[in-house]
Amino acid sequence: GESVGLHLPTLSVQEGDNSIINCAYSNSASDYFIWYKQESGKGPQFIIDIRSNMDKRQGQRVTVLLNKTVKHLSLQIAATQPGDSAVYFCAERPIGGTSYGKLTFGQGTILTVHP
Amino acid sequence: EPEVTQTPSHQVTQMGQEVILRCVPISNHLYFYWYRQILGQKVEFLVSFYNNEISEKSEIFDDQFSVERPDGSNFTLKIRSTKLEDSAMYFCASTGEFSGANVLTFGAGSRLTVL
Numbered sequence: 001g002e003s004v005g006l007h008l009p010t011l012s013v014q015e016g017d018n019s020i021i022n023c024a025y026s027n028s029a030s031d032y033f034i035w036y037k038q039e040s041g042k043g044p045q046f047i048i049d050i051r052s053n054m055d056k057r058q059g060q061r062v063t064v065l066l067n068k069t070v071k072h073l074s075l076q077i078a079a080t081q082p083g084d085s086a087v088y089f090c091a092e093r094p095i096g097g098t099s100y101g102k103l104t105f106g107q108g109t110i111l112t113v114h115p
Numbered sequence: 116e117p118e119v120t121q122t123p124s125h126q127v128t129q130m131g132q133e134v135i136l137r138c139v140p141i142s143n144h145l146y147f148y149w150y151r152q153i154l155g156q157k158v159e160f161l162v163s164f165y166n167n168e169i170s171e172k173s174e175i176f177d178d179q180f181s182v183e184r185p186d187g188s189n190f191t192l193k194i195r196s197t198k199l200e201d202s203a204m205y206f207c208a209s210t211g212e213f214s215g216a217n218v219l220t221f222g223a224g225s226r227l228t229v230l
Contacts, residue, residue, distance in 0.1 A: 008155070034218070043119075043206050043221030044158060089158060101148050101210050101219050102171055105158040 008087065010110045019077040019113075023090030023106045028071060030092035034103065035064060035075045038087045047075070047088075077111075085113045117141040119222035121207050127228045128197055136192045136225045138207030147190045148208040148219065149182065151175070158206065164190065197229045 013019050025033065031052045036044035050057045050064045050073075057064050063076040073090050087110050091103040120139045128134050140147050149161040162172040164182055181193045190209075194201055204226050208219040 036221075041223070043208075043223050044219075045221070046218045049218065091158075101146055101163055101208065102160050103219065104160070107157055 008108050008110050010112065012112045012114065013080050015080065015082060015113055015115050017080055019075075019080045019084070019111060021075045021077075021088050021109045021111065023073040023075075023109075025071050025073055025090065025092045025104075025106065027092060027094050027104070028068070029095045030104075031095045032093040033064070033066060033073050034091045034093075035062075035073075036089045036091060036105075037084075038089060038108070040086075044089060080111075080113050082113045082115055085111055087111070117220070119207055119209055119220050121205075121222035121225050123225055124223070125226040125228070127230065130199055130229055131196050134194045134197055134201075134227060136194075136205050136207075136227070138190045138192070138222055139188050140190055140207065140209030141211075141220055142188070144209035144211050144220075146170075146210045147182075147184070148210075149192045150206045150208060150221075151203040152206065152224075153203045161192075161205075194227075197227070199229050202227055202229045 034049040035047040037047050038044045048059045048062050048064050050066050055066050061078045065074045077084055087108045089108045090106040093103050119141060122137045147164045150158050151161055152158045160173050162176045162182055163170045167184060179195045183191050204224045206224045207222045210219050
């Protein structure tokens, strides 16, 4: 079942470390996955996306890995900086929806980067 | 950088009152969305809107909710008779043509508090 409420998973790292944030998605029919970053008082901000026909995609300091066998998505942040501190959400889009922007969000992980 | 703007940033209302949340999507975008986030919980899809009509809605989006694009720039969410459980952060999002832009751009959100 889903967990709800205020107890989000947390990850604390030191500045300069690499961070790995994990997400288990629910729908094996999803064809598109996105990572969003949400800073306090702001809306979700796009970080990186990946389609289901890929297993890895790299951006600037970020890498997304997709394991469809176990329905697992991860976000790797290299050389984490204090400005990376935020809540990170994974999101998925199921195949066959009529709305391409209808995303199902995960619960979120709080990343705290200590200087 | 183009952005989605939302007003008001915070609205406090009494239970049973009508509320209208406003959004100005990115100017060349064609698909518009409302999401909500109850404090400490996931971001949840409410409704998508394209070509002046709802293309998809969630079970949350009942008869108390409506959306409208009254002119060429604004996109509104109306809650006819607010309930305590409508208290949440409401995010507007937009995206361009599907073939070119799957990425949703979110606004900073409107916090609704129902007393």
